[in-house]
Amino acid sequence: MLSLNRAADGFLDRADGFLDRADGFLDRADGFLDRADGFLNKENAFLDRAEDFLNKENGFLDEENGFLCRENDFLWGADSA
Structure with a gap:
């Protein structure tokens, strides 16, 4: 009976060691x-800034397009006069 208890105790010790290693793996x-979450948060912030920049650039291009349309209308008006 004593050897059975020792065998069971050895098995439990090995199982405990395995669980400790598994716990370490889960911690890592x-x-x-x-770290991946931190990276994704930084990437998301970068993409938000890029989106803001593109929205501003789009607004600038809309203004430039309006200017070119007015210039075109002016030139067509001058051409027909």
């Missing part, structure tokens, strides 16, 4: 996911 995976 959690750290990796935290």
Whole structure:
């Protein structure tokens, strides 16, 4: 009976070691996911700034298009006169 208890105790010790290693792996995976989340937050902020820039550029191009349309109308009017 004593040898059975020792065998069971050894098995439980090995199982405990396995669980400790698994816990360490999960901690490392959690750290990796935290870093990935931080990277994605930075990328999202960059994309937000890029979107703002493109919206401003689009507004500028709309103004330039309006100017060119008025210039075109003026030139067509001068051409017909």
